[in-house]
Amino acid sequence: MQFRFHTYAELEAIVLSENIPVPVYGIKREAFMAGVSEEAILSEIDRRIAVTRNALIKGLEAPQHSRSGLTKGAAVAFASSDRHLIRDELFTRSVAYALAINEVNACGGKVVSFPTAGSSGIVPGLIWAWWDTREHPAPAGAPGKVQPCNPPYAARLRDAFVVASLTGVIIAQGATLAGSEGGCQAECGAAGAMAACALAYLEEQPLRACFSAAALSLKNSLGLACDPVAGLVEVPCVKRNAFVAVNALTAVDLTLSSIESIIPFDEVVWAMKQIGDSLPGSIKENSTGGLAITPTGLTFKRAMEADA
Numbered sequence: 636m637q638f639r640f641h642t643y644a645e646l647e648a649i650v651l652s653e654n655i656p657v658p659v660y661g662i663k664r665e666a667f668m669a670g671v672s673e674e675a676i677l678s679e680i681d682r683r684i685a686v687t688r689n690a691l692i693k694g695l696e697a698p699q700h701s702r703s704g705l706t707k708g709a710a711v712a713f714a715s716s717d718r719h720l721i722r723d724e725l726f727t728r729s730v731a732y733a734l735a736i737n738e739v740n741a742c743g744g745k746v747v748s749f750p751t752a753g754s755s756g757i758v759p760g761l762i763w764a765w766w767d768t769r770e771h772p773a774p775a776g777a778p779g780k781v782q783p784c785n786p787p788y789a790a791r792l793r794d795a796f797v798v799a800s801l802t803g804v805i806i807a808q809g810a811t812l813a814g815s816e817g818g819c820q821a822e823c824g825a826a827g828a829m830a831a832c833a834l835a836y837l838e839e840q841p842l843r844a845c846f847s848a849a850a851l852s853l854k855n856s857l858g859l860a861c862d863p864v865a866g867l868v869e870v871p872c873v874k875r876n877a878f879v880a881v882n883a884l885t886a887v888d889l890t891l892s893s894i895e896s897i898i899p900f901d902e903v904v905w906a907m908k909q910i911g912d913s914l915p916g917s918i919k920e921n922s923t924g925g926l927a928i929t930p931t932g933l934t935f936k937r938a939m940e941a942d943a
């Protein structure tokens with residue numbers, strides 16, 4: 636079996652010729668690349684999924700406050716608010732979960748870099764929001780009270796994480812997953828594509844439609860600056876996780892309505908690489924441009940330097 640691929644087109648050709656479901660292929664590939672058994676990979680996947688669930692619980696059970704003051708419990712505030720313009724459980728959970736996990740990261744807690752720490756709320760946030768809403772509905776009216784969910788995990792849940800991972804593999808090979816190289820399109824943008832692909836898969840869309848959803852989401856994050864205030868992965872990162880999660884939800888909803896991306900996923904990744912290469916260095920994670928050098932951004936930077 637061929638385990639090296641660079642594009643969606645190559646991945647599709649392999650799974651079609653092998654007549655194998657894409658998550659099964661993903662696990663076999665990972666075992667091959669890591670030189671371990673498939674059982675070991677499944678066990679590691681479960682361990683990492685458990686980390687995401689625990690981060691989610693931590694981020695919602697108490698407001699997360701960082702030393703810088705840039706992170707101050709947005710997830711709990713959102714989940715416990717009774718004022719919402721959009722009253723849809725999947726939407727509310729998606730936003731709350733993405734914020735919760737990323738606030739835990741901002742406060743030095745344990746997360747899975749999926750694909751990076753700064754974007755760590757988007758993929759698990761959306762997959763768990765879908766899971767708690769559609770597969771195992773949580774107690775009604777409790778988006779801020781998430782129950783533990785321990786391994787071993789259902790194959791379908793693992794599959795969603797594996798499909799997201801394969802989407803990330805293609806972006807990593809065709810462009811980058813580093814904000815310092817490609818701006819935030821490479822972190823939150825990539826995570827949105829990964830999450831859209833996974834949710835479309837959970838919604839039982841064919842593989843081509845899943846990657847069309849990924850393309851739709853990624854297209855709408857192209858050119859995103861990486862300009863973290865005070866060099867901390869907090870602003871704009873935490874709230875951006877929520878915004879990009881909604882971006883991915885929209886991509887999946889469009890896909891379920893048979894609306895396709897005109898530009899194929901592989902070409903969007905190509906465009907992402909071109910755009911990343913042409914972005915100025917000041918908005919590639921070194922905090923010398925954009926939001927980082929606003930008067931407010933510089934005030935936080937000076938406060939952190941004085942506190943050091």
Ligand code: SF4
Pocket residue numbers: 751753754813814815818819820822823860861862863867868869870871872920
């Ligand atoms: S703004 Fe930069 S540091 Fe923050 S999530 Fe995006 S790429 Fe990461």
